[in-house]
Amino acid sequence: MSKLWSGLASGAIDAAAEDFNRSIRVDSRMYRQDILGSVAHARMLAAQNIITGEDAEAIVNGLNAILSDLEAGTLKIDTEAEDIHTFVEQTLTERIGEPGKRLHTARSRNDQVALDTRLYLRERAETTAGLLKELVRTLCRRAEETRDMVMPGYTHMQRAQPVTMGHHLMAYAMMFVRDLGRLRDAVKRMNVSPIGCCALAGTTYPTDRAMEAELLGFEAVAENSLDGVSDRDFCVELAACLALTMTHLSRFSEEIVLWSSWEFRFIRLSDAYSTGSSIMPQKKNPDMAELTRGKTGRVYGDLMALLTVLKGLPLAYNKDMQEDKELIFDAFDTVDACLTVAAPMLGTAVFLPENMRRAAAEGFINATDLADWLVGRGMPFRTAYKLTGELVAECTARGTTLEELPLEVYRAKSQLFDRELYDAINIDNCLMRRTSYGGPAPESVERQIEYVLELIQ
Ligand code: ARG
Numbered sequence: 001m002s003k004l005w006s007g008l009a010s011g012a013i014d015a016a017a018e019d020f021n022r023s024i025r026v027d028s029r030m031y032r033q034d035i036l037g038s039v040a041h042a043r044m045l046a047a048q049n050i051i052t053g054e055d056a057e058a059i060v061n062g063l064n065a066i067l068s069d070l071e072a073g074t075l076k077i078d079t080e081a082e083d084i085h086t087f088v089e090q091t092l093t094e095r096i097g098e099p100g101k102r103l104h105t106a107r108s109r110n111d112q113v114a115l116d117t118r119l120y121l122r123e124r125a126e127t128t129a130g131l132l133k134e135l136v137r138t139l140c141r142r143a144e145e146t147r148d149m150v151m152p153g154y155t156h157m158q159r160a161q162p163v164t165m166g167h168h169l170m171a172y173a174m175m176f177v178r179d180l181g182r183l184r185d186a187v188k189r190m191n192v193s194p195i196g197c198c199a200l201a202g203t204t205y206p207t208d209r210a211m212e213a214e215l216l217g218f219e220a221v222a223e224n225s226l227d228g229v230s231d232r233d234f235c236v237e238l239a240a241c242l243a244l245t246m247t248h249l250s251r252f253s254e255e256i257v258l259w260s261s262w263e264f265r266f267i268r269l270s271d272a273y274s275t276g277s278s279i280m281p282q283k284k285n286p287d288m289a290e291l292t293r294g295k296t297g298r299v300y301g302d303l304m305a306l307l308t309v310l311k312g313l314p315l316a317y318n319k320d321m322q323e324d325k326e327l328i329f330d331a332f333d334t335v336d337a338c339l340t341v342a343a344p345m346l347g348t349a350v351f352l353p354e355n356m357r358r359a360a361a362e363g364f365i366n367a368t369d370l371a372d373w374l375v376g377r378g379m380p381f382r383t384a385y386k387l388t389g390e391l392v393a394e395c396t397a398r399g400t401t402l403e404e405l406p407l408e409v410y411r412a413k414s415q416l417f418d419r420e421l422y423d424a425i426n427i428d429n430c431l432m433r434r435t436s437y438g439g440p441a442p443e444s445v446e447r448q449i450e451y452v453l454e455l456i457q
Pocket of ligand 1: 023027082321
């Protein structure tokens, strides 16, 4: 395939340099957006009498035929072409002749690539939003099932106070719902058409940018032609959204790894979402969760690389910008792959409530409740805190729990104690009473589920 730019240049480009320059391996996935953009461009050119109606018809039919041949697999993308824009335009001209050569009027690959990338990423964001919603739905479903399942809540990885698995899962639902919101915000801001900015300085042809934007579903047109071709903020914003989603997925994965370990045994992963060891027959490894945690670094890297590619660029287009697609595509591919396994991995896991309850019983997670009970009997909190600490130490020395410590031991510390204290420190009671807004009591978890499901409608 020859170069689109072989006018001035008379010498041939070195083969290694040509390959180095090529972006077809990365941008060929935008073939549909490239064709749809060109269809809109041809229609606009004809509407403005820049090309004839017949030429536009020939171009549009030719482009549609290329699209269906590519989708049917009867036309293969030539990986020797410089980029997808070159491939589509040259294939069109080979097929329809002269009219094909008129398509690139009042256009440059600079506004074309910016257009294709926005169109492509707009769709990718939609797909990722769908996957995020699926994960949130799964979290809500599992939270509903586990809203009464007591487990220890942790701070510093030390058992702290009682929560439920449902409450814990809903904390993740909140994160992923925010991710969804961020993605939607980024899409709103990126839905601006760069086409018609041309190489950098607009054009002398009487183009109708608004028409082209409308045909392609954009909300607005870029107001400044230099900015229109140079702006890659949308790539950075999307990468930042995706990086934060990976942070959330990675934290969640870490919990899955912990919970499925022999030390915790709060969940058992389905065979469909875990692997065995080639040597240790007893192993069931949480590979999906670990890989997700590991892939987080890639997406952070994509964000950092994008920022770095852009930071020293003078206006307008510079070839450095060709690097943007590989990075943002990788970020989307990675996040989508992680989300695709995260939802069913959670959906098929078996929760082990006896183990959670045992961990809850052994962790003195009702100590705050005991102190609060003493406060209810008139003791100042600081005094109650100290006394409860002494009782916990007593339990540890005797190898017992606050629930099992005899009343005499309590009364030896304070005459305020009576049998009622046992009700106050019963783990289920401790949980049920945590009805403060946003708290772990089942009715509060129920409200959280409703709130989240409403948001993802
Ligand atoms: N392949 C190029 C890219 O991805 C397309 C734009 C080329 N423009 C140019 N002036 N060489 O950025």
